[in-house]
Amino acid sequence: xxxxxxxxxxxxxxxxxxxxxxxxxxxxxxxxxxxxxxxxxxxxxxxxxxxxxxxxxxxxxxxxxxxxxxxxxxxxxxxxxxxxxxxxxxxxxxxxxxxxxxxxxxxxxxxxxxxxxxxxxxxxxxxxxxxxxxxxxxxxxxxxxx
Amino acid sequence: xxxxxxxxxxxxxxxxxxxxxxxxxxxxxxxxxxxxxxxxxxxxxxxxxxxxxxxxxxxxxxxxxxxxxxxxxxxxxxxxxxxxxxxxxxxxxxxxxxxxxxxxxxxxxxxxxxxxxxxxxxxxxxxxxxxxxxxxxxxxxxxxxxxxxxxxxxxxxxxxxxxxxxxxxxxxxxxxxxxxxxxxxxxxxxxxxxxxxxxxxxxxxxxxxxxxxxxxxxxxxxxxxxxxxxxxxxxxxxxxxxxxx
Numbered sequence: 001x002x003x004x005x006x007x008x009x010x011x012x013x014x015x016x017x018x019x020x021x022x023x024x025x026x027x028x029x030x031x032x033x034x035x036x037x038x039x040x041x042x043x044x045x046x047x048x049x050x051x052x053x054x055x056x057x058x059x060x061x062x063x064x065x066x067x068x069x070x071x072x073x074x075x076x077x078x079x080x081x082x083x084x085x086x087x088x089x090x091x092x093x094x095x096x097x098x099x100x101x102x103x104x105x106x107x108x109x110x111x112x113x114x115x116x117x118x119x120x121x122x123x124x125x126x127x128x129x130x131x132x133x134x135x136x137x138x139x140x141x142x143x144x145x146x
Numbered sequence: 147x148x149x150x151x152x153x154x155x156x157x158x159x160x161x162x163x164x165x166x167x168x169x170x171x172x173x174x175x176x177x178x179x180x181x182x183x184x185x186x187x188x189x190x191x192x193x194x195x196x197x198x199x200x201x202x203x204x205x206x207x208x209x210x211x212x213x214x215x216x217x218x219x220x221x222x223x224x225x226x227x228x229x230x231x232x233x234x235x236x237x238x239x240x241x242x243x244x245x246x247x248x249x250x251x252x253x254x255x256x257x258x259x260x261x262x263x264x265x266x267x268x269x270x271x272x273x274x275x276x277x278x279x280x281x282x283x284x285x286x287x288x289x290x291x292x293x294x295x296x297x298x299x300x301x302x303x304x305x306x307x308x309x310x311x312x313x314x315x316x317x318x319x320x321x322x323x324x325x326x327x328x329x330x331x332x333x334x335x336x337x338x339x340x341x342x343x344x345x346x347x348x349x350x351x352x353x354x355x356x357x358x359x360x361x362x363x364x365x366x367x368x369x370x371x372x373x374x375x376x377x378x379x380x381x382x383x384x385x386x387x388x389x390x391x
Contacts, residue, residue, distance in 0.1 A: 008233055011314070019318050026322070034331045035276040060331060096270030098199060106333060123269045128338040130204065130347040132195030 036060030036106045038082040046111070053110060059087060059117050060106040060125065068101060080105060080117070091119040098124030161238055161378055172371040179364035186361045189354035197351075203267055204351070210260040212359040213253045216366060217285060218320055220250035224292070225317035228310035240306040241381065243313055244296050245373035249366055251289035258282060269333060277326035278334035281319060288316035302384055 026033065036058035037045070045051045059080055067079035075092035089107050099105060104125030109118045131139075190208035197204035224243045231239035261279070262272045273279065295312050299305030327336040339345040345352060 004233060011229070011232055014311075015314055018315055022318050030330070033277050035274070035333055036331050038331075094270070096268065098268050099270075100199075103199070121270070123271055123274070123333055125333060126200070126268055126335050128335045128346050130207070130338060130351050131198055132348055132350060133198040134195070135348055136198035 039080060039085040039087040040082055042087065042111070043085050051111070053113055056108070056110055058106055058108050059089070059119075060104070061086075063099070063101050063103055063105050065101050080107065087117050088115075089117045089119050091122055093121065095122055096124040098126055100124075103127075159236060159238060161241065161381075164238060165375065165378055168371045168374055172368065175364050175368035175371060179361055179368050182357055182361035182364060186354060186357035189357055194354045195348070195350050200268060203264060206260050206264040207351075208354050208358045210257055210264060211355060212362045213256040213260070214282070215359060216362050217250055217254040217257055217282075218323060220246050220253065220366065221285065221289070221313075221317065222320055224250065224313050225320070228313040231306060232310050232314075237381070240310065241374060241377050242370075243292075243310065244306075245377045246366070246370055247289055247292050247296065249369050249373070251286060251293065253362070253366075254282065254286045254289060258286065271333075274333050276332040276334060277330040278323065278332045281323040281326050285316075285319055285323060288319060292316065302381060 038061055039059065042051070042057070042059060051057060061080040061082045064079040064081045064086060067077075069077040071077060073092070075090065076095070078089055078091075079086050080089055081087075089109075091107065091109075099122060104127060106123040106125055107117060107119035108121045108123070112118050186208070190205055194205070194208075196202050224246060227239040227243040230236055231243065258279075261282075265274075266272050292309055292312055296305055296309035299308065324337075324340075326332060327334055338347050339352070339355075347355070
């Protein structure tokens with residue numbers, strides 16, 4: 001019995017040590033593990049001079065309602081918002097199916113000297129809601145355009 | 147005095163008696179898997195609505211999500227079995243962990259591949275290194291590592307011990323996978339069903355998902371029963387050859 005108790009202590013001590021060290025590693029790397037920054041975080045980083053025109057980064061948020069503008073040369077212009085701050089994004093290339101107004105989006109690229117985010121790729125972010133189209137229509141009717 | 151519950155527990159701890167139980171149940175697992183798979187696929191492909199945003203692509207979810215659940219569930223059960231094995235030295239616990247590891251690895255692979263197939267049309271990319279995808283990818287390697295470690299010892303007692311410790315270390319990754327979408331910003335969406343709030347999925351889509359999950363559970367049990375027999379016989383053979391030397 002004593003031997004078993006000792007074994008339990010040893011295993012838990014071992015496990016706690018490793019779990020703590022992994023936690024600390026992840027904590028130290030938290031700024032690199034995040035996949036994208038919101039417009040507010042990017043603004044903060046610009047203010048702190050952590051990023052400049054050269055830094056490659058990902059900007060994520062919602063595509064602002066009726067902000068998508070098609071330009072003549074096939075490129076598009078739209079605004080990414082986190083409902084606090086917003087940022088104008090310029091992009092030329094293929095857009096994913098889920099890229100729509102009021103949907104999540106992630107743009108990869110950098111900020112030019114005019115403060116416009118020039119994206120070289122666009123990823124659509126899907127949310128956690130799954131429903132049939134009829135339900136979506138009914139929701140729209142009941143609660144207005146949410 | 148031994149009551150019935152304790153008696154059953156004692157019997158299940160005995161590999162030989164457990165083997166008899168599993169042998170009787172094994173064909174039922176197989177039958178339950180096939181019938182629930184047919185029903186589940188019929189629901190998933192023909193009798194469920196398309197999604198309001200994803201359209202028909204949503205049907206990949208009916209394979210992707212259950213296999214992700216299975217991958218996490220199997221690893222967690224392996225870690226629990228390893229812990230029991232290390233503390234109490236039960237042979238059945240070690241045999242369980244060793245026989246389910248490849249099943250979990252295959253479910254992880256299915257999850258990664260179907261997720262990638264869904265990601266291309268929906269996100270616009272096959273793969274990104276965000277926290278959820280990366281931690282799931284690491285899980286595949288933890289599974290493979292466990293399989294390699296558990297097979298690299300001639301002495302099964304030593305092999306069981308080392309691979310169990312390996313399984314416990316690898317368990318740290320499981321909560322990281324689960325909560326990665328909440329802790330960090332990721333491309334992968336947050337949890338739909340396993341959260342404190344009500345599930346954000348329509349019932350017509352939840353039903354096929356749960357039937358497919360049940361089917362995968364029975365597939366897991368069926369493959370486990372086969373692997374359990376072969377692992378047990380292997381142990382018997384090793385013990386026999388060691389004792390006859």
